[in-house]
Amino acid sequence: MHEVTTEVTLVVVVGILIIGAVATIANRIGVAAPLLLVVLGAGIALVPAAPHIEVPPEVFLTIILPPLLYTAALKVPAVDFRRNLRVIGYLSVVLVAVSALAVALVVQAIWPIVGFAAALALGAVVAPPDAVAATALGKRLGLPPRVVTILEGEGLINDATALVLLSTAVAAITRAGNSDVEAGPLVGDFALAVLVALVIGALVGYATVRIRQHASDRAIDTAISLATPFLSFLAAEALHGSGIVAVVVTGLVIGNRSQMRIRATRRAQESATWGTFSVIVENGVFLTMGMQLPTVLSAVDAGERHLLGVVLVGLLLCAVLLVVRFASMPPLMWWLRGTAVRRRRDHERLAQRLERLDTTTKRGAKLQRAHDMRGHDIVALDDQRLGWRDMLAIGWAGMRGVVTVAAVQTLPAETPMRAELVLAAFVVAIVTLLAQGGTLAWLVKLLRLTHDGTERHRQELDALLGETIEAGIDAMQREADARGMDEALVEAAGERMRSRRAWAAHVAEVDPDDASTDVAQIARLRHLAVDAERRWLDQVRRTGRFDSSTVSVVQRIIDREEIGLQADEDEH
Structure with missing residues (x-):
């Protein structure tokens, strides 16, 4: 027992050191770290003395995916998410379901022995894009903020859709003598899972913020933060909800409410903790994928199908996914344009209704706030209106990543042609990361899609800083009046606060990467x-x-x- 524990500890420590070294080298030479880790992992697996890595499927679903999605959700502004909810829902639910179905039909046509349930399971695995790399690159290249928000939101929600489809397909596989998936129960299960997850995720999020607000110790605060995504996930799963959706909702709630209720030092500590975890786990999945690749190749080669044929099927699935994604962009644009017209019409009707109401009443004030919020949404969405170039960037940013690699390994052992399906998913992840991820920067430059909002950002920053500082000075003045403090103290504190405004405006004008x-x-x-x-x-x-x-x-x-x-x- 002691020897096994020592070996596992050694593997984990060496793995972390390898991930750190490869990530550093990848940044310097401009190559995606996951690709280097896959190659290195495959090389390590070929060494005779190398340990055999076999990760139980439950580890991927309950330990790896929840904190990864929770970390991403913490960074998404709720307002931007709400404004783009239609687009995010379209890409995360409709497109994922259509993509999974298209892949399932293609796989079943090529390999009839697989059955529709297993084919749909593979479709669910490869359907959700991993937008982490796309959004990180998009921010560096200056993509329009709305495009970045859409990719972030899609990357959060589409995993839930895919995993609900996957769990349904796996249940059909494991049922003896039944490999069919019925559409009616599937839709009902999905709706129930999402509803339960929304409730559980919101409850856990609000409760966690309240508890951490009163936590007296940093260590306790960090411990609560580490336990939160797992608590949300397990609670939702226990009530037959989607644990992934619950985790995302919890992250959104905490990420947006904690800014006002949790101390900045603790939020900084939380960000550093989860950032470290994400880097290690995300890259660790690809390293593990590389170490399992020789075993998967051997299993495929020993079967009835030729290795090259399975790889070609994987390449065909890449093409199918890309065609389906680009084909979904024109309907999305038409729908958004129609929605924008209806939104303006409804806004005008609400304005006319407000003219006949007393806005000092509770009901009138509520309608006025709704009118103001919709007005801000209309201005923001009109300013960042999506065009065909934006749609091309969104379409090309559909590379697959850690969720695909992790989820495919949860297929049960009795899945027909399991090794072939796993290899096909690996091919999709590697090819899309290499082809689409490696050329996204070139495409953005070709489309001249970079967003230059320097002047507007400077104006908004100056206005917001001014209003925020004046709110603080007003609060100081009221406190000084109530306690009879010296007016000179308020003036000195106010001058110190106002000096921050000029400095922040100046900082916004300079290039943060220019050392001169x-x-x-x-x-x-x-x-x-x-x-x-x-x-x-x-x-x-x-x-x-x-x-x-x-x-x-x-x-x-x-x-x-x-x-x-x-x-x-x-x-x-």
Whole structure:
């Protein structure tokens, strides 16, 4: 038992070191880290002394996917998600279902022995795009914010649709003598799973924010954060809901409510914790995929099908998925245009209705808020209207990733032609990452799709900072009046707050990656000062010249300065 534990620990530690080294090399040479990890994992598996890695399917579903989706959901603004809910729903539900069905029909036509249930299971596995890489690249290239939001939202919700389809297909596979999937129960199960998940996810999210708001210790706060996605997932699954949808809803709630209710230092700590987890787990999945690749190839080669034939089927599925995705873009554009017309008409009707109402009443005030919110939505969506170039970018950004690789390994052992299906899914993930992910930057430049919103961003930043600072100054003034404080104190504090406005406006104008700007040079000087202060304080601590409690206070002051400096760099 001790030897097994030691071996597992050694494998995990070495795996983390490999992931860190490969990710660093990949960033320097401009190659996607997952592709290098797949190749390296396959090479490691061929070494005679290498351990055999076999991850139970339950690990992928209950340990890997929930925290990955939770981490992504924490970063999505609720307002942007709501405004683009129609597009996200279309891509995440309708397109995923159609893609899965198209793949199932093609696979069953080529391999009739597979059966429709297993073919649909493969379709569900390869249907959801993993938009993490696309959104990260899109932000660096300056894609329009609405396109980035749509890709982020799609990457969150489509996994839920796919996994509900997958679980239904797997249930049909495991039923003795029955490999058919009925459409009626499938739709009913999906609707019930989503409804339960929405309720559970929202309850867990609101409860977690409230509990963490009153947590007195950082360690406890971190522990609660680590347990949250698993609690949401398991609770929803226990009530026959979609654990994935519940996790996404929980992440959206916490990510948007915690900004006002949870301390900034703890949110920064949470972000760092989940960021580290995501990097290790996402890349670990691809490393594991590479280590399992020789075994899968051997199983396919030992069967009745030729290895090349299975690879060609995988390539055909890539083409099918791409055709279905691009074919869905024109109907989406027509639908959005019709929706925009109806939204403006409804907004005008509500405005006419408000003219006949007293907006000082509770009902009138509620309608006024709804009218104002819809007006802001119309302005924002009109300003970021989707055109054919946006649709081309969204269509091409449908590369598959960690969910495909993880989900296909959950197929039960009794699945017909399981090895062939796993290899086909691997081919889809690798080819789409290499072909579409590797050329997305070129396509964005070719379409001249980069979004230059510098001037508007500067104006909005200046206006928002001004309003926010004045709200803080008003609160200080009211407190000073209530307590009889000296007016000079309020004025001094207000001047200090207003000085932040000019500096933030200036920071917004400079290139954050240009080391020659005054902002970068000042940040460098501040880093040097903080490092020097730390070294000096360490020397003082060693001499014992000051009381340890006094040293601790100064240490906290330096830590706050460093946290603020790091926050500025992360923001810009």
